């Protein structure tokens with residue numbers, strides 16, 4: 001194909017070689033094309049490759065740019081081999097290898113960066129190392145016990161470190177680098193403004209109605225256990241229509257010294273740990289490069305570039321923007337991007353870098369020039385170049401895509417932007433042949449496949465070929481884009497059943513899947529029965545808190561069921577058989593699992609049981625980021641299924657944006673990170689460990705509850721994801737949803753059609769067994785089954801406080817035998833309470849009743865099964881009783897889900913009587929009746945918990 005001729009605006013960017021230029025333009029407007037041409041033009045104008053820094057976000061993009069530059073100038077590929085066209089990370093890596101030996105000394109760290117310091121890219125391996133670090137850290141720092149006790153996930157702490165590094169908050173050995181600590185404290189003035197905004201009274205028909213904040217604090221104490229210093233809900237909401245302003249300060253001001261010290265010590269000691277083991281992660285590379293450039297003035301001046309250009313600028317983090325400034329010798333600084341395509345917030349991309357480019361430029365210059373002039377060029381004049389012509393899509397697709405940025409993502413959210421506020425794009429083509437449609441179906445997967453079959457070879461869906469003529473479409477013109485990975489995988493399975501060819505883009509990093517991680521853990525346990533690395537993964541996966549994991553590892557008191565499983569594995573003949581048994585236990589019956597079994601069988605000859613060898617093989621594969629094609633990829637003419645994140649930068653003739661459903665897009669929930677860093681409230685704990693009532697316990701932090709109510713959840717990135725998905729389409733654009741479409745779907749200006757798919761798929765009514773956990777805690781439960789099927793088991797923190805699993809089992813055992821009339825004698829207060837309670841009951845008692853509840857989740861039938869502790873049946877009513885040995889009621893919301901399942905089972909058994917589900921707390925003797933969830937709610941809860949929300953976590957992009 002011939003190279004396009006730049007349009008006038010693109011030419012302006014290509015030829016404007018002096019000064020600061022910013023392009024913030026829509027999809028497909030030729031930004032990458034123009035910046036590549038600009039680079040070639042600079043070389044033609046006499047700049048040497050080493051004078052020009054061109055930053056991209058992936059190594060592939062860097063290579064592609066070099067190829068395109070070579071085509072436009074006199075340089076060969078080999079001449080450009082070492083040219084600084086690279087990612088931030090590889091640039092920083094090279095800088096540190098050459099000049100950075102002593103960079104750690106600027107943080108008062110004695111360890112050095114050496115020639116053998118490796119870049120550790122693999123997050124799975126890093127998480128493993130971080131676990132090792134953390135267990136050493138805990139032993140060395142008993143003073144941090146209280147903060148450590150609140151944690152439930154080591155990777156969340158590692159994520160926090162990455163976040164702080166991306167935002168320029170670095171530790172020194174004895175404190176914080178520059179004004180890092182100020183950032184951790186947060187900014188009360190800015191918070192006060194947010195508080196005032198959320199707390200402004202609303203207008204009702206009869207005057208002012210209560211503020212959003214007051215409203216969202218109703219139920220302030222529900223299902224929470226606060227420390228005694230917390231205000232009651234009545235106190236907090238004693239004024240109307242807003243809550244009293246004094247609560248802004250009361251909530252914000254909190255003694256966070258212990259927390260800051262904990263985070264500081266983990267952060268700096270982890271850096272030291274990494275350096276001593278000769279590795280740095282992406283975050284630390286940038287951190288040290290930044291410190292080095294800040295502190296070594298001579299070096300900074302010597303390495304600075306005459307020209308700095310950044311592509312995909314919307315994906316830069318704060319530290320990356322600052323790095324780019326430190327690397328610029330003059331104001332020849334050019335960035336291109338699109339705020340509407342900023343979808344890497346979870347990797348700390350700061351959309352404000354491009355949205356408020358000029359303000360940030362000035363602010364960062366001021367900051368960097370604090371005690372020394374580091375940015376020595378004027379930033380007052382910025383030339384903004386608009387690009388409006390789109391070379392990808394038809395006008396109707398472009399017009400609709402603007403709506404993506406203004407639709408409300410929830411039922412109640414109001415978006416303070418209208419379509420008019422979004423710059424429109426002009427299609428380069430005059431042709432208007434697009435089909436734009438939306439459909440819903442109870443069987444969404446089948447409906448999509450059905451539609452695909454209709455599209456292929458259909459003139460109504462004709463697509464433009466390279467010469468601009470229309471031709472009928474084939475499978476490989478079609479891409480199905482999804483917000484989360486899970487839906488794509490499900491669709492692939494369904495497509496296989498229906499013989500529709502589907503391809504994954506770029507294969508799968510098989511050894512990074514959950515399946516492989518669990519298998520590796522069990523192999524480690526088989527290789528060494530006390531393997532900390534193996535047990536830590538297995539126990540965390542089963543839902544134990546970090547403190548519990550530590551305790552179990554310390555004492556070697558592994559759960560009986562897990563030990564028994566290890567014994568069963570030991571009896572297996574081959575690694576393949578072991579793998580199969582591990583996958584059976586965790587309910588993995590998919591292409592990944594079968595590929596892993598087949599691969600390991602091949603590698604191990606199918607017979608030997610050399611665990612050490614297998615472990616090394618998996619580790620090496622992880623290190624090499626080995627990608628494997630999954631067996632069911634047909635190749636050739638097939639549709640592409642990928643996440644929206646993976647589709648960024650690509651284009652497809654026909655796009656189906658699928659699974660635009662409630663709880664999936666936007667994904668429901670959020671992390672359960674106990675330590676958070678949020679703007680402008682700084683570093684906070686959502687839970688606090690205290691012995692306020694005589695024994696250690698985790699309390700909810702009431703201050704965080706109030707603070708977070710003022711922050712709200714920002715769905716802008718979800719809208720941008722929708723925009724990215726839509727703007728991948730060249731010719732036709734479709735949307736699909738299931739029984740419960742997302743507001744993102746419903747609020748688009750489209751009239752969805754409800755369809756009943758005709759496509760035949762074998763095995764569609766397969767039933768998936770999902771066990772409901774009954775006697776919580778009972779954490780040794782396969783993943784994908786209970787408790788993850790329905791409950792958020794992270795609320796069960798009580799388990800390490802002397803009562804724990806065994807205690808719970810003992811009480812349940814006593815209760816069962818006592819109610820069954822076995823004449824057992826109570827021992828201890830809880831058992832006495834249970835006895836008294838049972839003595840009071842009137843009616844026929846049934847103990848340990850099995851309960852099975854079929855639930856439709858999407859188009860799948862799921863059976864939730866559990867065991868009901870006690871049923872008390874009379875002619876008038878049926879009472880369900882579930883014993884809980886918890887010391888508090890803070891897990892009640894989760895128990896409600898469990899009891900709701902029992903309620904529906906029992907209600908079906910006794911349709912003529914009222915059924916009341918209740919909890920009996922053995923610690924207090926309190927009996928609490930719960931309000932059951934409806935079947936629809938249960939189905940939604942299962943879907944929500946099953947849906948993996950990690951579209952964003954895949955494709956570990958270099959950022």
Ligand SMILES: Nc1ncnc2c1ncn2[C@@H]1O[C@H](COP(=O)(O)OP(=O)(O)OP(=O)(O)O)[C@@H](O)[C@H]1O
Nearest residue numbers: 004005006007026027028029030031032033391649
């Ligand atoms: N002036 C032009 N004439 C014809 N085609 C062009 C022109 N400029 C760019 N294109 C083509 O438009 C397509 C999109 O270009 P490019 O990928 O550079 O856009 P972009 O703005 O970076 O897109 P996105 O933001 O969606 O990643 C490419 O196929 C490119 O070759």
